[in-house]
Amino acid sequence: MLFLPSTIPAVLEITPKRHGDERGYFAEIFSQRDFEAHAGPTVFVQENESLSARVGTIRGLHFQTDPHAQGKLVRCTAGAIFDVAVDLRSDSPTYGQWAGVELSPAKGNLFWIPPGFAHGFCTLEPDTVVNYKVTSHYAPECDKGLLWNDPSVGIIWPSVADPDTLSAKDRVQPTLAELPVHFTMPNS
Numbered sequence: 420m421l422f423l424p425s426t427i428p429a430v431l432e433i434t435p436k437r438h439g440d441e442r443g444y445f446a447e448i449f450s451q452r453d454f455e456a457h458a459g460p461t462v463f464v465q466e467n468e469s470l471s472a473r474v475g476t477i478r479g480l481h482f483q484t485d486p487h488a489q490g491k492l493v494r495c496t497a498g499a500i501f502d503v504a505v506d507l508r509s510d511s512p513t514y515g516q517w518a519g520v521e522l523s524p525a526k527g528n529l530f531w532i533p534p535g536f537a538h539g540f541c542t543l544e545p546d547t548v549v550n551y552k553v554t555s556h557y558a559p560e561c562d563k564g565l566l567w568n569d570p571s572v573g574i575i576w577p578s579v580a581d582p583d584t585l586s587a588k589d590r591v592q593p594t595l596a597e598l599p600v601h602f603t604m605p606n607s
């Protein structure tokens with residue numbers, strides 16, 4: 420299993436090893452031992468799945484505030500996505516910066532987004548399924564967002580990204596400057 424830091428060191432692209440044979444392949448998708456060796460102690464308590472029918476569907480950017488901040492281990496099991504994390508830890512050298520990766524079943528990769536980040540994605544194919552484990556239960560009162568195209572963050576979304584697909588709440592999320600909440604880095 421390969422753990423590769425993104426442009427933001429705490430955000431990791433994980434590529435499981437596929438053991439191929441004449442039947443196909445076998446892969447460990449998640450190993451608590453290997454994961455914690457790179458990401459530190461982590462407990463996942465909920466697993467989510469979404470289906471997005473249209474190419475260019477944008478979901479996000481979302482995060483939960485403390486005490487229900489969530490780390491997310493994201494995987495695309497059908498179709499493909501461009502997955503994005505934005506650093507909301509105000510004492511981080513990469514505060515306000517974003518990291519992105521393409522996830523797909525063909526690549527077999529996952530994206531680890533620790534607590535303290537906003538998360539969103541854009542689908543690159545129709546009928547795309549995204550599956551992700553999270554480290555805290557859904558808490559609607561702590562469910563917050565960041566505007567997907569905040570110019571101060573400057574995410575370079577794929578050209579297929581279609582703002583018509585945004586949910587009502589995601590059309591009107593605050594910008595980074597307007598966010599009422601900030602996180603801090605672990606151990607700070």
Ligand SMILES: Cc1cn([C@H]2C[C@H](O)[C@@H](COP(=O)(O)OP(=O)(O)O[C@H]3O[C@@H](C)C(=O)[C@@H](O)[C@H]3O)O2)c(=O)[nH]c1=O
Binds near residue numbers: 480539557586
């Ligand atoms: C996130 C979530 C939503 N819901 C409900 C609330 C609502 O009725 C319905 C759809 O919710 P949303 O519109 O927020 O779904 P969606 O826009 O797909 O939200 C997700 O976006 C991605 C980018 C993330 O990072 C996730 O954490 C989550 O915020 O599902 C739950 O029951 N549990 C959950 O954990």
